[in-house]
Amino acid sequence: MLLQKLTKIKFNPKMLIIFLSLLLTVCAKNSNAKREMKSEMKSAMKGEEYYLNTPKLTSLKSPEGLMLPLKKSNYHVPDVTQKEPVGKQVDIRPPVQILALIEASQSQYANGISTLFLEDSPGNLWLEVLNIIKKKNLPIANQNDRDQTLTTDWITWDNINENPPFSGRYEISVKQNERPKRLILKTLDLHQGEKKITDPNYIQRYNNTVLNTIIEGLYQTQVYAENTRAIHKAGSLDVQSSSNENGLPNIVIRASYATVWERLPLAIKKIGMVITESRRSEGTFSVTYKPVSDEQWEKMGIKKPDLKPGEYKLQLGDLKNRSSLQFMNSNGQTLIQSENDDLVPVLKAVFSETETEK
Numbered sequence: 001m002l003l004q005k006l007t008k009i010k011f012n013p014k015m016l017i018i019f020l021s022l023l024l025t026v027c028a029k030n031s032n033a034k035r036e037m038k039s040e041m042k043s044a045m046k047g048e049e050y051y052l053n054t055p056k057l058t059s060l061k062s063p064e065g066l067m068l069p070l071k072k073s074n075y076h077v078p079d080v081t082q083k084e085p086v087g088k089q090v091d092i093r094p095p096v097q098i099l100a101l102i103e104a105s106q107s108q109y110a111n112g113i114s115t116l117f118l119e120d121s122p123g124n125l126w127l128e129v130l131n132i133i134k135k136k137n138l139p140i141a142n143q144n145d146r147d148q149t150l151t152t153d154w155i156t157w158d159n160i161n162e163n164p165p166f167s168g169r170y171e172i173s174v175k176q177n178e179r180p181k182r183l184i185l186k187t188l189d190l191h192q193g194e195k196k197i198t199d200p201n202y203i204q205r206y207n208n209t210v211l212n213t214i215i216e217g218l219y220q221t222q223v224y225a226e227n228t229r230a231i232h233k234a235g236s237l238d239v240q241s242s243s244n245e246n247g248l249p250n251i252v253i254r255a256s257y258a259t260v261w262e263r264l265p266l267a268i269k270k271i272g273m274v275i276t277e278s279r280r281s282e283g284t285f286s287v288t289y290k291p292v293s294d295e296q297w298e299k300m301g302i303k304k305p306d307l308k309p310g311e312y313k314l315q316l317g318d319l320k321n322r323s324s325l326q327f328m329n330s331n332g333q334t335l336i337q338s339e340n341d342d343l344v345p346v347l348k349a350v351f352s353e354t355e356t357e358k
Helices: 002-008 013-045 125-135 200-231 257-269 294-300 337-352
Strands: 105-110 113-118 140-144 149-152 155-157 166-175 181-192 239-243 249-253 273-279 284-289 310-319 322-329
Touching: 105 200, 113 200, 125 149, 125 166, 125 181, 125 200, 155 200, 166 200, 181 200, 239 337, 249 337, 257 273, 257 284, 257 310, 257 322, 257 337, 322 337
Parallel strands: none
Antiparallel strands: 105 113, 113 181, 140 149, 149 166, 155 166, 166 181, 239 249, 249 322, 273 284, 284 310, 310 322
16 A cells, blocks of 8 residues: 555655665564564563663763753653662562451551451460461470460471572460450561571561461361351251342341351252352352252242252352352343242241251
């Protein structure tokens, strides 16, 4: 198209040749620049550091007699004189945050000390912490049960990006009689090989790493306790037809998420729903529904729901002291209101006679 337009314009042949030569040169340079940029990006990703040898900026020298425009500071690039880490010495990892896994808890980090505040912790926090430390194989140097304080031996953190690895010693204490209860962790020493580390960023990273190890253990203990309570809790659950914030039909069950999660599999199995996959972190069940016989429906005293056999997905939601349950077909569509309403008395009946699997 470009050549066709150019041929319609009366050009001097020499000018046309020069123009085309310039055009080809610009295109070639542009392609080379793109290739060089891609090559530089790949090199940077591999960890090559040749870019650090880039020469410093030099002052623009103009020919004698040529007046340059007035200098403005808008685009001034200052000379960097301070010595800061560069290349692989720069830690580009995000900071380690204290995990928010435990209900009714808060945390903070200040001046090398990580603190976890526990509003509701009925058990003996000190004994729980000791048990977790032993399970995680964290070495203990000194332990004072009266003051509920301990100091760890050297804990080494193996990381392929850190050679030699970091190792640290920590003081862990529990304030059991305060409200809220407090779990306090303080760094005593942090080394990388033989070098003592005083960088606050590294101190915070590994201080919070130790605390998170304990928090994960406390969370697992909490989940186990909730599951145990759910397993031993029998009796009927209040089940009601409802709708979510988008107006789509769902079911509300007046029981905690943990209770419903544990009791639901055996309950729906009684009506012919077999779980093929479940993900607690997402609150989802994939089920295959093949209705039980009419005789079994009659034996349970339940009216058979108007629900077609097939594949369904169940979405369980956490509403604190209640739970929501939504049924979706294989196309990802929620049940219509009448189908949703049919399941309410069914679930209420099977929950009333069902404990969780033991």
